[in-house]
Amino acid sequence: MTDQYDQVAATFADVEAVISFVRENLEWPSFKELLGDLRGLRVLDVGCGEGSFTRRIQQLGAAHVVGTDLSPGMIALARQAEARNPQGITYEVQDLKTMPPQGEFDVVTAIHVLHYADTRETMQTMAKTMHANLKPGGRLVVLSANANSSEESETAAGFRTYRPANPQEGDKFKVAVLTTPPTEIEVHHWPTETIVDVLETAGFTNVTWAPVKPAATVAPADRTRAERCAKSPTSLTITATKP
Ligand SMILES: C[S@@+](CC[C@H](N)C(=O)[O-])C[C@H]1O[C@@H](n2cnc3c(N)ncnc32)[C@H](O)[C@@H]1O
Numbered sequence: 001m002t003d004q005y006d007q008v009a010a011t012f013a014d015v016e017a018v019i020s021f022v023r024e025n026l027e028w029p030s031f032k033e034l035l036g037d038l039r040g041l042r043v044l045d046v047g048c049g050e051g052s053f054t055r056r057i058q059q060l061g062a063a064h065v066v067g068t069d070l071s072p073g074m075i076a077l078a079r080q081a082e083a084r085n086p087q088g089i090t091y092e093v094q095d096l097k098t099m100p101p102q103g104e105f106d107v108v109t110a111i112h113v114l115h116y117a118d119t120r121e122t123m124q125t126m127a128k129t130m131h132a133n134l135k136p137g138g139r140l141v142v143l144s145a146n147a148n149s150s151e152e153s154e155t156a157a158g159f160r161t162y163r164p165a166n167p168q169e170g171d172k173f174k175v176a177v178l179t180t181p182p183t184e185i186e187v188h189h190w191p192t193e194t195i196v197d198v199l200e201t202a203g204f205t206n207v208t209w210a211p212v213k214p215a216a217t218v219a220p221a222d223r224t225r226a227e228r229c230a231k232s233p234t235s236l237t238i239t240a241t242k243p
Contacts, residue, residue: 003070003071004185004186005049005069005070005071005073005074006071006072006073006074007073008071008073008074008183008185009050009071009073009074009076009077010073011179011183012050012074012077014179014180014183015177015179015183016052017179018158018177018178018179019157019158019159019177021156021157021158021222021225021226021229022156022157022158022229022233022234022235023052025214025215025218025222025225025226025229026212026213026214026215026226026229026230026233026235027143027212027235028053028056029214029215029217030143030210030212030213030215030237031053031111031141031143031212031237032056032060034141034237034239035057035060035107035109035141037060037061038057038060038061038062038107039060039061039062039063040061040062040063041062041063041106041107042062042063042064042065042066042103042104042105042106042107043057043058043062043064043065043066043105043106043107043108043109044065044066044068044102044103044105044107044108044109044133045057045065045066045067045068045108045109045110045111046068046069046094046096046099046108046109046110046113046126046129046130047068047069047070047096047110047111047112047113047116048067048068048069048074048075048078048091048111049069049071049074049077049078049111049112050074050077050078050081051067051077051078051081051082051089051091053109053111054067054078054089054091055081055087055089057109058087058088058089059087062107064088064090065087065088065089065090066089066090066091066092066102066103066105067089067090067091067092068091068092068093068094068096068099068102069091069093069094070093070094070095070096071093072093075091075092075093078091079091096110096113096125096126096129096130097122097125097126097129099129101132101133102133103133104133104134104135104138105133105134105135105138106134106135106138106139107134107138107139107140107141108130108133108134108138108139108140108141109140109141109142109143110126110130110140110141110142110143110144111142111143112143112144112145112235113126113144114126114142114144114190114195115144115145115187115188115189115190116187116188117170117188117190118170118172118188119170120169120170120194120198123190123194123195123198124198124201124202127198127199127201127202127204128202130202131202131203131204131242134242135242136242136243137241137242137243138241138242139239139240139241139242140199140204140238140239140240140241140242141237141238141239142195142237142238142239142240143212143235143236143237144190144195144235144236144237144238145187145190145234145235146192146211146232146233146234146235146236147167147189147190147191147192148192148232149161149232149233149234149235150231150232152228152231152232153228153229153230153231153232153233153234154234155228156225156228156229157229157233157234158177158178159175159176159177159178159234160175160176160178160182161173161174161175161176162174162175162176163189164189167189168189169189169190169191169194170188170189170190171188171189172186172187172188172189173186173187173188173189174186174187175187192209192236192238195209195238196209196238199238199240203242203243204240204241204242205240205241205242205243206239206240206241207238207239207240208238208239208240209236209237209238209239210236210237211230211232211233211235211236211237212230212233212235212236212237213230213233214226214227214229214230
């Protein structure tokens with residue numbers, strides 16, 4: 001069966017060109033700060049896609065990095081990148097809803113993946129799986145869609161969202177990445193409080209979230225756009241610990 005990300009894999013370079021501004025100037029700097037020192041650590045990146053952040057995680061000094069994703073097309077792209085420039089990253093096709101434990105990791109990362117959960121039960125299963133893959137004391141670091149993103153930040157980031165009026169938890173809606181023609185993806189509406197609750201129910205503690213913000217290093221010519229991206233931004237970070 002082909003899933004929506006197998007379609008995206010075919011035109012991934014176009015998508016990446018549009019989303020790179022917010023990724024480079026807000027998302028990666030905010031996320032990297034939370035990852036901290038990864039030297040010597042084992043990291044599992046779930047929903048890794050074609051691995052652009054997985055590779056950066058490995059470059060922060062992680063001893064071993066595993067990337068998993070539902071989409072064979074995205075994992076094929078990730079493996080091609082690994083073959084071109086070997087970093088020792090292992091990539092596996094795995095659905096987070098059914099994935100068996102991949103090991104005991106120090107850190108699990110989930111970057112733009114939780115909003116694909118179609119029900120609260122599905123999100124709860126995903127949270128339980130991430131918890132099961134961490135060693136005691138291990139950390140979860142999430143980047144996720146902000147259910148309260150502003151139209152201004154979406155436009156500045158190169159997206160358009162088609163949320164229903166008064167969206168309810170789990171409601172499906174389309175996001176268009178403004179490629180030519182637009183690349184449409186179906187996602188689900190998950191208020192931050194629900195994600196926090198689901199993570200706590202799975203056994204995580206110290207669950208803390210924050211909106212992404214522009215890096216101090218944003219080039220002067222890019223600051224106005226970065227500030228627009230930051231007005232109720234399109235994504236937020238969540239960190240949590242497995243006791
Ligand atoms: C927006 S992309 C993000 C990819 C990558 N984390 C990044 O930020 O570059 C979302 C990814 O989540 C994957 N995904 C969605 N649902 C999933 C699931 N149930 N299990 C594993 N991966 C999933 C998709 O196949 C897609 O590659």
